[in-house]
Amino acid sequence: xxxxxxxxxxxxxxDNAAEMAVEVTRMVWPAAPxxxxxxxxxxxPDRVFQYGFxxxxxxxxxxxxxxxxxxxxxxxxVTREExxxxxxxxxxxxxxxxxxxxxxxxxxxxxxxxxxxxxxxRGKNVFETASNVARLRAQxxxxxxxxxxxxxxxxxxxxxxxxxxxxxxxxSGVPILLVQPKRLPPSTARILRDMSDKNVYVVGxxxxxxxxxxxxxxxxxxxxxxxxxxxxxxxxxxxxxQYRDPVTRLGWNRAKKGRGDAFTFCxxxxxxxxxxxxxxxxxxxxxxxxxxxxxxxxxVVLNYLEFLKPxxxxxxRPPFMHGFVLGSYEVISREAQVQLELAVKIDVQPDNC
Numbered sequence: 001x002x003x004x005x006x007x008x009x010x011x012x013x014x015d016n017a018a019e020m021a022v023e024v025t026r027m028v029w030p031a032a033p034x035x036x037x038x039x040x041x042x043x044x045p046d047r048v049f050q051y052g053f054x055x056x057x058x059x060x061x062x063x064x065x066x067x068x069x070x071x072x073x074x075x076x077x078v079t080r081e082e083x084x085x086x087x088x089x090x091x092x093x094x095x096x097x098x099x100x101x102x103x104x105x106x107x108x109x110x111x112x113x114x115x116x117x118x119x120x121x122r123g124k125n126v127f128e129t130a131s132n133v134a135r136l137r138a139q140x141x142x143x144x145x146x147x148x149x150x151x152x153x154x155x156x157x158x159x160x161x162x163x164x165x166x167x168x169x170x171x172s173g174v175p176i177l178l179v180q181p182k183r184l185p186p187s188t189a190r191i192l193r194d195m196s197d198k199n200v201y202v203v204g205x206x207x208x209x210x211x212x213x214x215x216x217x218x219x220x221x222x223x224x225x226x227x228x229x230x231x232x233x234x235x236x237x238x239x240x241x242q243y244r245d246p247v248t249r250l251g252w253n254r255a256k257k258g259r260g261d262a263f264t265f266c267x268x269x270x271x272x273x274x275x276x277x278x279x280x281x282x283x284x285x286x287x288x289x290x291x292x293x294x295x296x297x298x299x300v301v302l303n304y305l306e307f308l309k310p311x312x313x314x315x316x317r318p319p320f321m322h323g324f325v326l327g328s329y330e331v332i333s334r335e336a337q338v339q340l341e342l343a344v345k346i347d348v349q350p351d352n353c
Contacts, residue, residue, distance in 0.1 A: 003328065006341040009265075011145055011332075012277065013199050017046045019309040020276035020326065022082045025066050029086065029281045038066035038082045041088045043079070043099045043111075044275070045072040050126040051101030051157040052275035053176055054240060056134045056166035059282050061143040062171035063094055067170075067278055072103050075110045083109045083114065084091035093140055095119050126156055127178050127185040134175035134191055139258040142173020146250040149201045151192075153217065155181055160233040160291070161204035166274070167264070167281035168252060169288045179209055184216045192220045197249045204236060205229040228260060228269040234291050234298040241288040250287045260319030262287045266326045267294055273326045281322055287324060294332060297339045305343035312346050315327070320346060 003013040014020040030035045042059065044052040046069040060064045062121075066086065070079045088096040094119035099108065106119050121136060123129035134151070140180035141148040152169065154162035156178040169176055177188050192200070200221050202209050209227075220223040228243050241263070244251035253262050255273040262285035280287045290301050303316040308318045325337050342348050 004288065004334070006337065006352070007037040008321060008344045009325050010193075010339055010343045011337065013328045014276075014329055015328050017272035018076050018079050018275045020273050021067060021069045022078050023275045024279050025086065027081055029066070030207070033101045035305060037086055037088075039063050039089055039091050039096075040065040040094050041083055041086060041097050042067045043097060044069055045101045045103065046070060046272060047072065048101065048126070049092045049216055049275070050178060051129065051158055051234070051272045052272070053154065053159070053162060053166050054126075054130040054178070055098075055100040055280050057142070057147075057169040057173050058098060058100075058133065059170040059278060060147060063091060063140055065098065067275065069272070069276055070107070072101070072107070074104075075107050078253070080110075080114070080291040083116070085112070088116070090117065093242070094140050094259045096106065098136075100128060101129060107320060112143050119238060123187070125187070127183045127184075128187040130176060131187045131191040133318075134177060137175045138195075141288055144172040146199075146248060147173030150201065150248065150250050151202060153179055153188075153202045155179065155208040157181055158208070159325050161208045161229070161236045161267055163266070163271055163274050163291060164235065164237045164248045164289045165203050166278050167287070168240070170282040171286055172250075179213050179217075182210045188308070189216075189220065192217060195222070195266055196221045197277070197305045199245070199250065201226045201245075202227045202249065203229065203240060206229070226329075230300070235300045237289060237291045238300055238304045241290065254288060255307065258310045259308055259345070260321045261308050262324075263290050263305075264288070264324045264326065265332065267292060267331045269294075270331055272325055273331065278325055292332060292336060292340070294330075295336060297336055297343070302339065302343050308346065309349070312349055316346075319342055
C-alpha cells in the first residue's frame with residue numbers, strides 16, 4: 001500500500017516497533033558519524049511498555065542516547081543493523097549499549113560479540129528497575145534546567161495517560177517512576193526518600209494514580225506534589241503539552257494562542273510506536289506527543305491545535321505548524337490524517353472551515 005504525506009503532516013508508516021525505532025533513528029541521524037551521532041544505544045523490550053517509558057530519560061544529554069527496540073528473546077536483524085550503522089562509542093561514564101529491562105543472556109552475548117560493552121539496568125520488578133534507571137540518570141545529571149531536579153510518577157497498570165511523559169523525559173532527562181493505582185511500591189518509596197528534595201509530578205487522573213498514593217508521596221518529598229491530568233488520555237496529553245510549572249518552569253509550555261508548533265501524533269492504543277519515536281522530542285522540532293484515535297481525532301485535540309494555529313499573514317511567513325503521524329492507515333486512518341492536516345495547516349483558518 002502506498003502512503004501519502006501532506007504538506008504539514010509527515011507519516012512514518014511502520015506498525016512494527018523495532019522498524020519504527022530504526023526509521024526514526026535514520027530520520028534524526030541520517031549520516032550518523034560518531035562525532036555527531038548518538039553516543040549510546042538504549043535497548044528496550046518491545047512487549048512491556050514500562051521499560052520503554054522509564055528508559056526515555058536516558059536519551060537526554062550528556063548521555064545523548066538513541067532508543068531502539070527488540071524482542072527480549074532475540075536481537076532482531078533491523079536493530080542489529082542499526083547498531084552497526086550508528087556504531088555508538090559510549091561516554092566516559094556509560095558504555096555504548098544500555099539495556100533496560102529483562103533480556104535473555106543470548107541478546108547481551110550477541111551484542112558483546114559485535115564488539116560493544118553492555119550496561120544492564122534491571123531489577124526484581126518494573127518498580128525497582130525504574131528506580132535503578134533514575135539512579136543511573138542521577139549519576140549523569142541531565143543538561144537541562146529541570147532534569148536534575150524533578151521526577152515523574154505514572155501508573156504501572158496502563159500506558160494510556162502516561163504516553164506523553166517519555167517525550168518530555170527524552171527532552172529534559174526527568175526520570176520516570178512507577179506506582180500502582182492504589183499502592184506506593186516499596187522500591188518507589190525508597191528512591192523518593194533518597195530524592196526527597198525533587199519536584200514530583202504525577203501524570204494521570206485518579207483512576208491511574210489515586211489521591212491516596214499521591215498523598216503518600218507528598219508525605220515523603222519536601223516540595224508540593226503536582227498532578228497533571230485531563231478527563232481522559234486525550235485531554236491529559238493536551239494538558240501535559242500545555243503545562244508549565246510557574247515555580248520550577250518544568251513543562252512544554254505549548255500554551256500561547258497562535259504561536260504555531262509541531263507535534264507527534266500516535267494512536268492511544270499504540271504505546272510501542274510512541275516509544276519507538278521518542279527521539280522526535282529530543283532532536284529536530286522537539287515535538288510533544290498528542291494521542292488520537294484510529295478513525296478520528298478527538299475534539300479536545302482539534303480544538304487545541306486550532307488554538308495554537310497562527311493567523312495567516314500576507315506575504316506568508318512563519319510561524320508554521322507540523323505533525324508526525326505514527327503508523328500505517330490501520331493505526332491512524334487517512335481520514336484522521338486529513339483532520340490533522342487541516343487543523344495544523346495555516347492556509348485553513350477557523351473562519352474558513
